[in-house]
Amino acid sequence: MSKQSEALILRTYPFHEADLLVTLFTRAEGKIRGVAKSAKRSRRRFGGALEPLTYVTAHWQEKEKQELARLDSCDVISSPLTSVMTYPRIVALSYVAEVIDELLPDREPSDDIFRLALSVVRHLEKESVWKPLTYFDLWIVRLIGLLPDLTHCIACDQILNGSRAYFHHMADGLLCARDKRLASTEITADSRTLAAQMLRAPLESFDGAEWPRQRGADLRKFLAQRIQRHIEKKLVTAGMLEKI
Secondary structure, eight states: OEEEEEEEEEEEEEETTTEEEEEEEETTTEEEEEEETTTTTOOTTTTTTTSTTOEEEEEEEOOTTOSSEEEEEEEEEEOGGGSOOOHHHHHHHHHHHHHHHHHSOBTOOOHHHHHHHHHHHHHTTSSOSHHHHHHHHHHHHHHHTOOOOSSBOTTTOOBOTTSOEEEOTTOSSOEETTTOOTTOEEEOHHHHHHHHHHTTSOGGGGTTSOOOTTTTHHHHHHHHHHHHHHHTSOOHHHHHHHTO
């Protein structure tokens, strides 16, 4: 059966001698995996279309009882490669692709997450990576259903507005000063306010604001912990981001 859909390329892996195993996040069918025949030998059909987070129209064939599709071609709609590929951009794009791949189950479409990814990729073409990454982490954690209430202590239900708050990798939400655990990390009131603003406004509304690495760093750490606890393993690219 022939199929096509808008898609974002997530990852590619060597497969047999000249083929590539490609993971795509399609708009119509969610995450699928397919084999791009002879993709390592010939660039005629795929060219640069298989780079991470390239936005394409994918064409593939599926057969009953076969887990892997046969990827016939990808027509590029837009590519991150049209902008200068600095090391922070490469790592940031890889991080977004890894998070989507690890969090989303196969064959479950999500138009909200697809639109989020497109917006974040567009903003990663600009100067700082930290603003779009903060927005991406916050919203994908919310859309997956992993974002706790950021206004109350998970242990005693104390309102945290105006109070110090903490998080711990084994806790399911924020903790007040009285209930914080050993080796907890503080999340500032500024970062909690930032999260509330980002949950109410599109990413474009934050354009023009200065965004150094330190802004929202505690919020990103908290959200990455939520993701990694859910998938029960460390994100490779999260460690790379920490070293930028």
